[in-house]
Amino acid sequence: MNSIVLTVLTILSHWQKKPIQLVLMILCLSVASALWSGVATINKQAKLSYDKAASIYEISQVPILISSEKDFFSDDIFSKFRKIGILVSPVISGTFKGNYGEYEIFGLDPISKNSNYFDSRANQSELLDFITPPYTVFANSFTAIRANQEGLFSEVEINENLADNKIIVDIGIAQEILNKKGLISRLELYSPEHDLDYTFINENKLTLVNSNSSSDFDQLTRSFHLNLTAFGFLAFFVGIFIFYSAINLGIEQKRKLIGSLSVIGVSKISLNIAIIIELLIIAIISGLLGTILGYYLATLLLPDVNSTLKGLFGVPAIDGIALPINLWLANFSIVIVGVLLASSNYLFKINKVNILSSAHYASLVSQNRSNATLLLVIGIIFLAVGIMLFIFSNNLIFSFLLMTSVLLGFTLLLPYMLMILLDAFSFFSQSIGAKWFWSETKSQTQLLYIALMAIMLAFSINIGVSGMVNSFRVTFTSWLDKRLAAEIYLKIPNPKFGPKILEFINLHSETILPIYGTNIKIKDLPATIFAFKPHDTYRKNWPLLECLDDCWADIESDMGWLINEQFALKLGLKVGDNFTVKLPTGLHDKKISGIYSDYGNPKIQMMIPLNRFISNFPKLKPRTYAVRIEEKEVDKFIDLVEKKFPFDSAWITDQRTVKSSSLKIFEKTFTITNSLSLLTLMISGLAIFSTIISISEIRRSQLAPAWAMGFSPKILIFQEFSRSIMLAIIAIIFAIPLGVVISYILTKYINVTAFGWELPNAIYPNDWMKLTIMSVSIITISLAIPLIRNSSSSAREYLRVFNSE
């Protein structure tokens, strides 16, 4: 048998005796790579969905409505829209497999479609031929020849502008060819977007794809996906960190095996090759499991990701999750590279193993002590880099690097700080028993510190993320109170009844304020311009972050306009500056009178007085209104209006309902971040679990003399347990200030660069307490299982220590 194969099998046989360690190591790596690959899968799928939506849009050149759930939906919706006065045109597209190739069939309804081609008088006869026999179709000459060979169409009108294999045909014929009778793929929207009733759209499970190209979708959602990627990577990093710990502890267990192999004549090259093969096998199994788990994780997270993307960015939902081969390979490569990097030290140590000496606890501990000093130095270097980034951080990548440097820098200080703390405890202890306890704690720390660092990392990430989410929640709630100051909001369900409804409401309320706007581009960035009446409602409530003293007077006189925080940050503007915007009536140079907070909106936005808006966009009519009324009258008023105008959807809502639905969207936005940070915490639980299992054999040699001197195994196990819990709690205490710093970076840097808004930073000790209890519970369970497992056989195992010696 080939000596390499024999050596590999022998190296692998080590795990036959340590199956739990192997399973845990693979589990750690799998879960970590699952988080990474899950996020990568979602990101990749999102990109495909944006491209798909954009490619559909590029064909139609107008906003479109697509199904939120399926590729095709019933064409009944077309007539529903027409009945409520919304101009839409149905389109079906799909692939037809013929005998001579595949064709892209586009079925149109030329009657409802706004088409210059069919509208011109000269083409009226063609219109008739298109919708009635012989049903002329359009294709280029290449496609026409093949289509004729198929015998599909009797009349083909040549249009060389069309791409190869593309055929434009009447919608009825297309439905027949594609075998999709009564179904369409989208509706092209010709009415103004603000005429749409979103309740109606949601009820019919449709999504409006705005006039954005895929690059706009990318631009809008880049920060969201980067955020996901960063957290996925962080989780993967924690996993690799744990693998590093496990594999290095494994060296001590394998020392004898490696010594024996060397003595027998296995060369170092063969040993290295065998170990790399061992690592690759572990990486491949973990990568495979991780990718499968990641797929399920992505499927699990998909609804929340979709609601965030739809709620926050207004982009189409991601289609179902798929796992293309290139994604599998990319995930595998990441896991393999991670494993090999984490094992570089392991390979180095293997080559340094003294084949004549067996594992020695004291040397292992002293080696780890010098490692603690080395980590201290590396940690200080990371913190120095962090300080540089803190000074110069000005974009999202820098902000993430800042967060990573601070996280790593502080975490790497932990082993050294623990040493100092335990030295102090030992110094102040009086009895020999206490001194022994502390010295044992110290030596246990040397073996546990990578797991403790994983706990510190995971816990501080959790504190940081929960701090950021809480700061955001508090700010968002008070911001909503200001933004939604009106008691009632209504959306005119059918423009035909608009004047009547407004007349009635005017009679029964104090004030009625229109809410409407339109999409424009400012310096090539997607932007929204809103009209508003500078009423007291705005003067008293609008969430202005900064404003000039005479802000409202400026607005009344059309001297100054309001912009949102994102606008100011993206274009580097401040209150009092002038800016120029191109509107239909020409270039407008205006003063920034105030900057308002606009959370949850990634677009830049500005608010201009109603009259100015009307002069620029005279055709746009408001369909949403804010109604001011005495609070006690709200329910009565809604009842009255609903009785008078009995439309079937919830077109009139009170402030409370709007707020609660906004908060719901808000909460969903952070579901993924929360899930990822919680999963990271669980991985750290796995870390301590696997470390305790790995070190129990090594620790046994240290505890055996104490057992021989009269300590019962139960006492020794309990002491081990107490020491581990105490160390984990110390790591958690150290993690709290780090978490606060992370929360600060998230709110003051990452949010600003990723979303365009800055949040006030606050601390939430109650949350720390809850997180501490949860983490300690996870760690207690993680510690208890291996220790209980060991306690049953501990006396026998201690005896074996002496026998082997």
Next chain:
Amino acid sequence: MKSNKVIFKVKNLSKSYPGNENHYTLKDINLNITQGSTIALIGESGSGKSTFLNILSGLEPPTRGEVKFNNVSMWNSTEKERALIRRNELAIIFQSFNLINSLTVWQNIGFHARLSGKWDRYLAEQLIETAGLKNLLNRYPDQISGGEQQRVAILRAIMAKPKVLFADEPTGNLDDQNSKVVIKMLLDMINSIGATLLVATHSKAFASKLDIKLKLKDGKLKS
């Protein structure tokens, strides 16, 4: 088979350890070992017996001097070349057995022979029968006694059909009864394959059964 061919040639061999460079564990040792001879290396604890064996078997480098195996300088060879010599020409038995804990007794016995391409199943079955290990083949090293572990270690070495077998206190961890069994088994098997044997031992009984007795004292080798 015994012959006058020199298989190991040791010239001016000295060994000292870092931190105590002036104290020589081995001092200017010269020795020729002929093929097929059996040699007992005796001496007090700490006299350098294990060090001498480790240097000859290519596990530990000398401070000075030369060791030639079949006219090839052990310590001028690369690590890979030394590993090949250990794999194909030598075998070592330790006081602490050095079995591979994750392999069964059967796998341990065959391991070195398979590695050097000398695996002979028939011979293995014969030797296992002789060593009385037949019922232990599926057990792991930590499931059998010390005497049994040493018999496995001897079988592993013999199965590799080495030209030279080094044994470092092979009976050091065994009681009298087990020692007798192990010594007899080792000598019988050495005779059957005609290998050279170099044993470091405290056991006078064992030493008396070998052709040559060498004593290490104050770093010097005396007959």
